[in-house]
Amino acid sequence: xxxxxxxEEKQTTEDIVKELDNCIGFxxxxxxxxxxxxxLKLYKEEKVHIGNRNIIIYKSGINRDYNKLLNVINHLLxxxxxxxxxxxxxxxxxxxxxxxxxxxxxxxxxxxxxIKDSKVEEIIDSNVNAVFILVVYEKGDNFESKKYYSxxxxxxxxxxxxxxxxxxxxxxxNKYIKKVIKQHHFSNKTTDKELKAITCYDIETIDKxxxxxxxxxxxxxxxxxxxxxxxxxxxxxxxxGLKKLNKLVGLEDVKQQIQQIIDYVQVHKQRGHSxxxxxxxxxxxxxxxxxxxxxxxxxxxxxxxxxxxxxEVGRNDLVAGYVGQTALKTQKVIxxxxxxxxxxxxxxxxxxxxxxxxxxEAISTLxxxxxxxxxxxxxxxxxxxQEMEExxxxxxxxxxxxxxxxxxxxxxxxxxxxxxxxxxxxGHFKLNRNCKAIIMDFLYNEIKNKNSNFGNGRLCRxxxxxxxxxxxxxxxxxxxxxxxxxxAEDVISVVNKxxxxxxxxxxxxxA
Numbered sequence: 386x387x388x389x390x391x392x393e394e395k396q397t398t399e400d401i402v403k404e405l406d407n408c409i410g411f412x413x414x415x416x417x418x419x420x421x422x423x424x425l426k427l428y429k430e431e432k433v434h435i436g437n438r439n440i441i442i443y444k445s446g447i448n449r450d451y452n453k454l455l456n457v458i459n460h461l462l463x464x465x466x467x468x469x470x471x472x473x474x475x476x477x478x479x480x481x482x483x484x485x486x487x488x489x490x491x492x493x494x495x496x497x498x499x500i501k502d503s504k505v506e507e508i509i510d511s512n513v514n515a516v517f518i519l520v521v522y523e524k525g526d527n528f529e530s531k532k533y534y535s536x537x538x539x540x541x542x543x544x545x546x547x548x549x550x551x552x553x554x555x556x557x558x559n560k561y562i563k564k565v566i567k568q569h570h571f572s573n574k575t576t577d578k579e580l581k582a583i584t585c586y587d588i589e590t591i592d593k594x595x596x597x598x599x600x601x602x603x604x605x606x607x608x609x610x611x612x613x614x615x616x617x618x619x620x621x622x623x624x625x626g627l628k629k630l631n632k633l634v635g636l637e638d639v640k641q642q643i644q645q646i647i648d649y650v651q652v653h654k655q656r657g658h659s660x661x662x663x664x665x666x667x668x669x670x671x672x673x674x675x676x677x678x679x680x681x682x683x684x685x686x687x688x689x690x691x692x693x694x695x696x697e698v699g700r701n702d703l704v705a706g707y708v709g710q711t712a713l714k715t716q717k718v719i720x721x722x723x724x725x726x727x728x729x730x731x732x733x734x735x736x737x738x739x740x741x742x743x744x745x746e747a748i749s750t751l752x753x754x755x756x757x758x759x760x761x762x763x764x765x766x767x768x769x770x771q772e773m774e775e776x777x778x779x780x781x782x783x784x785x786x787x788x789x790x791x792x793x794x795x796x797x798x799x800x801x802x803x804x805x806x807x808x809x810x811x812g813h814f815k816l817n818r819n820c821k822a823i824i825m826d827f828l829y830n831e832i833k834n835k836n837s838n839f840g841n842g843r844l845c846r847x848x849x850x851x852x853x854x855x856x857x858x859x860x861x862x863x864x865x866x867x868x869x870x871x872x873a874e875d876v877i878s879v880v881n882k883x884x885x886x887x888x889x890x891x892x893x894x895x896a
Contacts, residue, residue, distance in 0.1 A: 440518045473492035802821070848883065
C-alpha cells in the first residue's frame with residue numbers, strides 16, 4: 386500500500402504532473418502522463434469513447450522514482466473522481482486470487498512476474514470500474530522469457546497507455562549531479578568528463594558521493610565542488626579499459642575477478658575507505674598477464690580509482706650493482722608510479738642468486754612502499770605460477786600486502802584459433818576456408834605435447850608471422866596480384882616446421 390499526497394484538493398492537474406519534473410529514468414513518462422491527465426478529464430465528462438484508463442509500464446532495472454510515478458497516477462485518478470481510494474493496491478500473485486471481483490473505483494498495480502493472460506483478463510473484465518497498471522519487467526532471451534512476453538502480447542489490448550521506465554542515463558545523472566550541487570548552495574567546478582567517473586553508479590550511490598563531497602567542502606571552508614571533493618580523476622577515454630578487457634579472447638575467470646575488484650573498490654570508496662589494490666598475476670608465458678595489467682591501469686583510471694599512469698619495469702630497472710644504490714633505484718621507480726600502477730614482470734627474478742646480489746634490498750624497499758602508499762599505488766607482480774609462489778614465500782611481508790591473486794590459465798585450442806584469426810583480421814589478410822582444419826590440428830598437437838616453454842598467445846603470433854613470410858615468398862615467386870590471401874600451402878609449409886613431436890615413452894627395462 387502507498388499513500389498519496391494529503392493536499393490533493395488544493396493541487397491542480399498541472400501541479401500533480403509537475404511532481405515528475407525531478408524524476409529521472411522516465412523516458413516518455415511525463416509526456417504520456419500529461420496526455421493521460423487530459424484524457425481523464427474528457428473521460429469524466431464522457432467526451433471520449435475510445436481507449437481505456439489502464440496503463441502498461443515497461444520497467445528495466447531499478448528506478449527509485451517508480452513509486453512516485455504510481456502516486457502521481459493515483460492522485461490524478463482520485464482528483465478526477467475516477468477512483469475513490471487514497472491508496473492503490475499491489476497484486477503480487479494473481480494466480481492465487483480466487484475471487485476476481487475487487488473493490489471498484491480503485492487503482493490496482495499488477496506486479497506479478499508469473500502472470501497468465503487468461504487470469505489477468507478475468508480480473509480486468511470482472512472490475513470494469515477499477516483501473517489497472519501492469520508492470521512488465523525486462524527479461525532475458527530464454528524460453529521462459531519468450532513465454533512471458535507472449536503472455537504480455539496476448540493482453541496488451543487491455544492497456545491503452547504505455548510507459549517505459551529504465552535506469553537513468555549518464556546524461557540524466559550528469560544533470561542530476563549538477564542540480565543537487567546547486568540546490569545545496571555549492572558551485573560546480575567539475576567537467577562532464579570528470580563526472581563520468583561517478584555517473585556509472587546508481588542514484589543512491591551518487592547521493593552518497595555528493596554528501597561526502599559536501600562534508601569535505603564544508604571542512605575545507607570552500608563553496609566549490611571539484612574533482613578533488615568528489616574524489617575523481619580526469620580521464621578523457623572513460624571506461625574504454627573494461628570494454629577492451631571484455632573483448633580479449635578467453636580469460637573469462639580473469640575478467641570476472643577484475644570486475645569483482647572494481648565492485649569491491651567502489652563499495653569501499655562509498656564508505657570513505659581506500660582499500661589495498663596490490664595484485665599477483667600467475668600463469669604460463671603468453672597468457673595475457675602483461676596485457677591485462679595494462680588494462681587494469683586503464684580501468685582504474687576510467688573509474689577514478691587511480692591516475693592514468695602505468696609504469697612497467699623488470700629486474701634491471703630496480704636492482705643496482707652496489708650496496709645502497711638498489712634502494713635508491715627502486716624508490717625512484719616507485720615515485721614515478723605513485724598515483725597509478727607499477728607493473729613488475731617476472732618479479733621472482735628479484736630473488737638474490739648470490740651474496741653480491743642486491744635483489745633483497747629491492748624487495749624490502751618495495752614492500753615498505755606497498756604499505757606506505759597503499760591508497761595511491763597499485764603494484765602488480767607477474768610471473769610463472771610456481772616461481773611466483775616461491776617468491777611470495779621469500780618474504781612474509783607480501784602476504785599482508787597482496788590483496789588479489791589472479792591465475793591466468795592456458796588457452797584452449799579454440800581460443801588459440803580465435804587469437805590467430807584476430808591477428809589475421811587485424812593485418813587485413815584473408816584466410817581460405819581449408820586453412821582452419823590444418824591450423825586447428827597444429828594447435829591441438831601443440832597443446833597435447835606442451836612443456837614448460839609452451840607459448841600460448843605467443844605461439845599464435847609466431848605462427849602468424851611465419852605464415853606471412855611463406856605467403857610473401859609465394860606471392861613474389863608467382864607474381865600474384867592477390868597479396869592478402871593466405872592459402873593452405875602457406876600454412877602447411879609452416880606447421881610442418883613448427884610442429885612439436887610427441888615424446889615417445891618406452892615401456893620395459895633397458896638392457
